[in-house]
Amino acid sequence: MSTPTSTTAWVHKTTIKPTEKFIETLQKQxxxxxxxxxxxVLVRLHAASFNYRDILIPRDQYPFPVNWPLVPMSDGAGEIVAVGPQVKSFAxxxxxxxxxxxxxxAGRHSIVSATSGLGGALHGVLREYAVFPEYGVMKSPKGWTHEQAATLPCAAVTAWNALKDIKAGQSVLVQGTGGVSLFALQFAKAMGAFVVATTSSKAKEEQVKALGADVVINYNETPKWGEVAKKASPRGEGIDVVVEIGGTATLQESFRAVRMEGTIAIIGYRAGPTKDGEKEPGWGEILGSICQxxxxxxxSRAIAEEMVSAIEVAGLKPVVDPKTWTFDEAPQALDWFEQGRHVGKVVIKI
Ligand SMILES: NC(=O)c1ccc[n+]([C@@H]2O[C@H](COP(=O)([O-])OP(=O)(O)OC[C@H]3O[C@@H](n4cnc5c(N)ncnc54)[C@H](OP(=O)(O)O)[C@@H]3O)[C@@H](O)[C@H]2O)c1
Structure with a gap:
C-alpha cells in the first residue's frame, strides 16, 4: 500500500455560538x-472517544490555548502503518x-507540555490518518480493541493521576458516572480502596454498584451528601481522596466529605456554577477542613504507561456507552454527548 499524503478529517473552523449545534458547524475536509x-510514525486511526473538553473547546470555555481551525478530540487509537527510519519502539x-x-x-508540567494537547493546541484524532512523533503514541493495552484503547488517554490517565498515591484500605469518593469517575472507581477498587460514589438516578446507582462501589449516594435525593459520605467512610473519619469533577457546585460537599489531611483532586467543572444565592467555598473551607x-x-506519558501496566495486570476493561457511532455520524454524536445522557465513554469508530 502506498503511504497516504492526505486524510479525511472533521474540522471546527472556530468557536461556535451557544445556539449553534455541532451538526451545523463541524465540517468534513x-x-x-x-x-x-x-x-x-503514521497511524491509521480506528477509534476516538469524547471528553467533556471536546464540548468546552468549541464553546469557548476551555482554560488552555487552542489553535483554529482544529481537528477535534484528543483520545484516539489505531494501527501503525509506517515508521520513520530512526523509530525504535514501534513497527x-x-x-x-x-x-x-x-x-x-514525564515529571512536572511546563508551559511547553501544558500547551501540547491534541484536539486543542494541536490537531486531534477525529480523522483517518495522523502523523505523530514516536513519543506522541504508546502501545495500547494487550488484548484491547481500538474502541477500548481510545477511551484511555484523557479520562483514565486523569483518574489514575488523581489516585496514584492511594493505598489499600483508604477511601475514595467519585462523583457521577462520566468517564473520569468510572475509571477512578475501577482503579480505586483494583487498588483495594473503599469507594463512595454519587450519582443522579436509580438506574445509574445499580451500574456503579455493579462496578464495585461500596456506598452509593443519589445526589438528587441527598443534595447534602458530604456528611453522609464522611460517616460512611471506614471509621467515619472522612474520605482520603475526593475525585472532584463537579466544580464549585459540588466543592462544598467535597469539603464536608474529605478527611483531615485528605486530598481533593480538582479536575473538572461538570456540575457548573453554584445555584443562585449559594456562596462558593474558598479559603475558609480549605483551612477549616485541613485538607490539600x-x-x-x-x-504524563510515564503516568499513562504505569496505568496501562496496572490495567493489564488487573484485567480491567473500560465502561463504554452502549450507543456507538460511525465516523460520518461524528457531528450528531457530539450533539448527543453534550446532552450528557451517556454512561462511561462515548466512542466513534473511524
Ligand atoms: N483536569 C483534567 O485533566 C481533566 C481531565 C478529564 C476531564 N476533566 C473534566 O472533568 C469533568 C468530567 O469529565 P468527564 O469526561 O468524566 O465528563 P462526562 O463523561 O461528560 O461526565 C458526565 C457525568 O457527570 C456527572 N455529573 C453531572 N453533574 C453532576 C453533579 N452535579 N454531581 C455529580 N456528577 C455530576 C453525570 O453523572 P451522573 O448522572 O451519574 O451524576 C454525567 O453523566 C469535566 O468537567 C471535564 O472537563 C478534566
Whole structure:
C-alpha cells in the first residue's frame, strides 16, 4: 500500500455560538499529511472517544490555548502503518493509543507540555490518518480493541493521576458516572480502596454498584451528601481522596466529605456554577477542613504507561456507552454527548 499524503478529517473552523449545534458547524475536509520524519510514525486511526473538553473547546470555555481551525478530540487509537527510519519502539502493525499532551513525557508540567494537547493546541484524532512523533503514541493495552484503547488517554490517565498515591484500605469518593469517575472507581477498587460514589438516578446507582462501589449516594435525593459520605467512610473519619469533577457546585460537599489531611483532586467543572444565592467555598473551607487541594491536568506519558501496566495486570476493561457511532455520524454524536445522557465513554469508530 502506498503511504497516504492526505486524510479525511472533521474540522471546527472556530468557536461556535451557544445556539449553534455541532451538526451545523463541524465540517468534513481533506487535509494534507506532513511528510513522515525520521522519528515519526503514521497511524491509521480506528477509534476516538469524547471528553467533556471536546464540548468546552468549541464553546469557548476551555482554560488552555487552542489553535483554529482544529481537528477535534484528543483520545484516539489505531494501527501503525509506517515508521520513520530512526523509530525504535514501534513497527508497522503495532496497536497504539495517543499521548494526550504530546510534550508531557514525564515529571512536572511546563508551559511547553501544558500547551501540547491534541484536539486543542494541536490537531486531534477525529480523522483517518495522523502523523505523530514516536513519543506522541504508546502501545495500547494487550488484548484491547481500538474502541477500548481510545477511551484511555484523557479520562483514565486523569483518574489514575488523581489516585496514584492511594493505598489499600483508604477511601475514595467519585462523583457521577462520566468517564473520569468510572475509571477512578475501577482503579480505586483494583487498588483495594473503599469507594463512595454519587450519582443522579436509580438506574445509574445499580451500574456503579455493579462496578464495585461500596456506598452509593443519589445526589438528587441527598443534595447534602458530604456528611453522609464522611460517616460512611471506614471509621467515619472522612474520605482520603475526593475525585472532584463537579466544580464549585459540588466543592462544598467535597469539603464536608474529605478527611483531615485528605486530598481533593480538582479536575473538572461538570456540575457548573453554584445555584443562585449559594456562596462558593474558598479559603475558609480549605483551612477549616485541613485538607490539600491538588489541581490535575491529565498526566504524563510515564503516568499513562504505569496505568496501562496496572490495567493489564488487573484485567480491567473500560465502561463504554452502549450507543456507538460511525465516523460520518461524528457531528450528531457530539450533539448527543453534550446532552450528557451517556454512561462511561462515548466512542466513534473511524
Ligand atoms: N483536569 C483534567 O485533566 C481533566 C481531565 C478529564 C476531564 N476533566 C473534566 O472533568 C469533568 C468530567 O469529565 P468527564 O469526561 O468524566 O465528563 P462526562 O463523561 O461528560 O461526565 C458526565 C457525568 O457527570 C456527572 N455529573 C453531572 N453533574 C453532576 C453533579 N452535579 N454531581 C455529580 N456528577 C455530576 C453525570 O453523572 P451522573 O448522572 O451519574 O451524576 C454525567 O453523566 C469535566 O468537567 C471535564 O472537563 C478534566
Amino acid at each position: 481533506d487535509l494534507p499529511l506532513p511528510t513522515l520524519g525520521p522519528k515519526d 508497522a502493525g503495532d496497536n497504539v493509543m495517543t499521548v494526550f499532551n504530546q510534550e508531557h513525557q 487541594m491538588r489541581a490535575i491536568f491529565v498526566g
